[in-house]
Amino acid sequence: MGSKSYWIKNGLLNLLQNMSGVLFGFVNFFILVRILSKEDYGLWIIFMSFTGIVEFAKNGLTQEASIKYLAAADEENRKKIITASFAINCLFSFIAILLTLIFAPFLGKLWHSEKIVPILNLYVIVFFVSSILNQLNCIEQARLQFRGVFFATVARQFFFFIFIVFCFLTNFKITLISLTVGLIVVTMIATAVAFLFTRKAIQYSKKLDFAWVKKIVNFGKYSFGVSLSSILSGSIDQMMLGSMLSTSASGSFNVAVRITNLTDIPVNSMANVVFPQSSLRVEKEGPGALKYLYEKSIGVILSILVPAMLFVYILSDYIIIFIAGENYQDAIPLLHVTLLLCIFSPYSRQAGTILAAASKTKINFYIIIMNTVLLITLNYFLIQEFGVMGAAYASFICTAIMFVITQIILKRHFGINALAPWKYALHFYPEFYHKYLKKESRS
Template identity: 45%
Template sequence: MTAKRHYWIESGFLSVLQNFSGVFFGFASFFLLVRSLDNHSFGAWVLFMSTTTIVEAIRNGLIQSALIRYVSSGRKEEHPRIVAASLLLGGSVTLLTVGAAHLGAPYLSALWKTPELTNLFRVYTIGFSVSLFLSLFNCVEQANLRFRGVFVTGLIRQFLFFAFVAASFFLHHRIELSELAWVQVVSIVVSTVFAYLYTRDHFKLSFDNTGYWIRKLFGYGKYGFGTSVSSLLSGTIDQMMLGAMLSPAASGAFNIAVRITNLIDIPTNAMAAIVFPQSAKRMEEEGSSAVKYLYEKSVGTTLAILLPGVLFLYFFADWVIWAVAGQKYADSIPLLKITLLYCLLIPFGRQFGTILDSVGKTRITFLVVLFTATLNLGLNFILIRKMGVMGAAYATLCSNIVGFTVAQYILRREIGVELKNTIIYMYRFYPEFYNRHVLPAWSRKSNIDNQ
């Protein structure tokens, strides 16, 4: 087995496993929380999580892609300087963010009419400070084409939170939102310790000439930063605006539909994690034609895996919502059907950003995502006022369709991507999978039975 094939098999398996475990434990925690908290408290927790996710993306977007790109493609003797520069850059952002969180928490609490959020945000700044090192450790490991530690630390972080929620649920302990925030802090600290153990051989620091690398990382990462923030805003602005314009309960209802669609987004996230470092290498070694193939093949394969799940959830949406959240969230059923439609566009957008970032065109990615987020913001403001909760779903669907169209035009111009090829790869996936995996398995079983 060649080294390249071994990389794709091992990294693919671990990335899928990581995303599956993350979504599984996240969904399991949500499944119990939605039954443990009242509608207002659950909506408040959704708003808190949406905000902290964006805050983490602000920092990770600035350093993550740049660190992975330059370590994976740079000279080994430069790695300690790159990591040190990332630490200084990330530390500066962390200090600014922690200060802003302490000052801005009361204003967000007043906007969403949830005073308990003030304490939640201030508690989370502790975990946010520690997670800087967790992020750096994981990025260094991924840049060295290793994924085992990333998987283990992600699993630990998700499992500890789930374990607390599950124990509280079955022991009939009334969960306080502040307890959930403190459990998150503990899970981050434990995960960071394990991440260091996996990365300590590669995590070396040298503060010589860090000014050069800070400028270089910031020059590359500023667009990744903007892209991450704009992308997350595009994905969460609907929930935030529902919380501000309607109520936290409305935000919670919409989040249920989003949570369910996240279950079928596992292959998209896994493929993006695998493709990014490989794309950076292939661009250096083989040129844009190899990157074009990576995009078309990865999107086509992801769509083939997603399609059965999307169809099942669409036709059995009412049963799924009832089983997952209960009858008190029946208004999430039409929301789920709309979110499933734009779920099929996610692989195109995710790999668009992955490919362009890996070949150094982060500015283009940033501008497209910023445009999509701005459009989503405007459409949400208009349609929520006219249609209520359903307006948020239609606004996000429309903005995703426009963003998909723009991205395909740019990919065709930059690296020659053809949309029809992704459909061809999607169609070919099923017979290829059948011939390579199902038939040999049946043949082995028949041989064993005959013996």
């Protein structure tokens, strides 16, 4: 397969996978806020945040290392790597299951609801099944194949979506237990789909090679830290609201965040385009070449985000009521604050991309750790002072502080100007008109 065909095909699969996740996730959210009580919806968000943290951290330890080493290994070493990676996955899954079962009652008291205990105890099945799913996905990606990952991911999203829609249309009473059972079933389906695509490539050695275990863990420790910190910074506010205030406060905050997070679509899409380009340029032209890519890409994103952000801000009352219903009108002022984060989002996302392309992963790691610690600290004090609005203020203040720190780092290493993207953003509209719209009207 030619390189152009490779990028087009797999880029399209990646785009479709992201779009399906947004679509199914949004419809699920649209239904769940209407059929679950405000307290149960908030508890479900806390539950999903907690299990997501465990999953991301667990997968982050082995995923990048496995793909990296498998891609370049000969047949004998491939067997050793797969066995070592699977052993690490199983060990951490067992630890996650054990700790969850032990601390589930404590978490019930922390979030003021005993309902979370049985669903956590039930969900440990997913921790084990997902370790197999992650292993299968790593094997396929190392072969530069993505169809299995795509179909497994979409199957997991689609069948959970079908389950929720079926319950909604048939007036079947959805409970937190039934939702958890649904997650178990769809994870098993996704694992079966991944196995169908990967079964011929599965190889293993009968003996565990501890040298490869050590190598994978040493490589994966930074990915583990980044994965854990990233998912924590994205969900810790909702979990702290559930503990310090109520689960309904977590639900209201989640509604505002979900609407704001729609901005991740253009931001992530641009990051996927910029990363291979930046990696290529830094090899050919050196780190200085990253300055233009960073400033230009953010300018394009801002030209799309700012009008959308203003539109949502002006119509926020109507959007909240349409999307979540009148029970969540308290999310309107939260949305006003969280929308301001859209300005900073492309800066931080592209900063991580540029630092990774320049092989400055340690700096990226420390930035994310600092962000997580600062966010937890601000949430602790501001939620006590301002209630649910405190979580929104904490997110904004933390993001603004980290923006300043990150831009100082980027200025020092690459000479990047934080104001330059706004120049590109203003130039985007006439440039787009002359290159595309005017050209189309002439043809």
